[in-house]
Amino acid sequence: MKEQGGLGKATIEVEPVGQETRAPSEESLSEIVGRIVEVAQPEKIIMFGSAAAGQMGPNSDVDLLVVKRGADRLELAGRIYRNLHGVGEAVDIIVVSPEDLERYGQSHALVIAPALREGKVIYDATEKAAR
Numbered sequence: 698m699k700e701q702g703g704l705g706k707a708t709i710e711v712e713p714v715g716q717e718t719r720a721p722s723e724e725s726l727s728e729i730v731g732r733i734v735e736v737a738q739p740e741k742i743i744m745f746g747s748a749a750a751g752q753m754g755p756n757s758d759v760d761l762l763v764v765k766r767g768a769d770r771l772e773l774a775g776r777i778y779r780n781l782h783g784v785g786e787a788v789d790i791i792v793v794s795p796e797d798l799e800r801y802g803q804s805h806a807l808v809i810a811p812a813l814r815e816g817k818v819i820y821d822a823t824e825k826a827a828r
Contacts (some may be wrong), residue, residue: 720751721759725786729759730820732780733790737773739765740795745808745816758787761819762812765795771790 701805721729721744724742746760747753770792781788793809801809 699828718747720750720753720756721748721786725784726759726819728787729761729781729786730786732784733761733763733777734820736776736780736820737765737768737792737820738822739763739820740818741818742811744819745812749817758789760787760812761790762809762816763792764791764795764798766786766796768792768794 719769724727726744730816732744741762741764741765743762744759747757747822748759753759763773765794774790776790777790777792778788791808791812798809801807804810
């Protein structure tokens with residue numbers, strides 16, 4: 698720390714540190730998906746943002762679109778967040794319907810379009826049922 702001009706002001710010089718990026722572990726994702734499916738039985742879960750790109754930094758969260766038909770979104774989001782408590786990752790969810798995906802999938806004003814374009818489907822109930 699350096700003092701400047703005797704006025705009691707201090708300047709702190711900080712060396713930039715390269716930030717490592719990461720993707721959430723398969724174990725973490727499996728736990729997150731399992732907990733969401735347990736309370737929501739969604740049609741799909743789509744991971745998007747820095748987690749999907751494998752570019753999570755120290756302050757990143759896992760962004761998820763939870764696709765569920767006919768749900769009370771606020772109530773369902775609350776149940777999901779409560780069930781995710783203690784999962785070990787910061788998770789941000791947006792509950793949408795399949796109709797929302799169709800209606801707003803091309804709208805650049807909403808997060809749905811980039812989530813569909815750049816995201817990764819990490820759970821699909823129709824694929825799970827086909828197995």
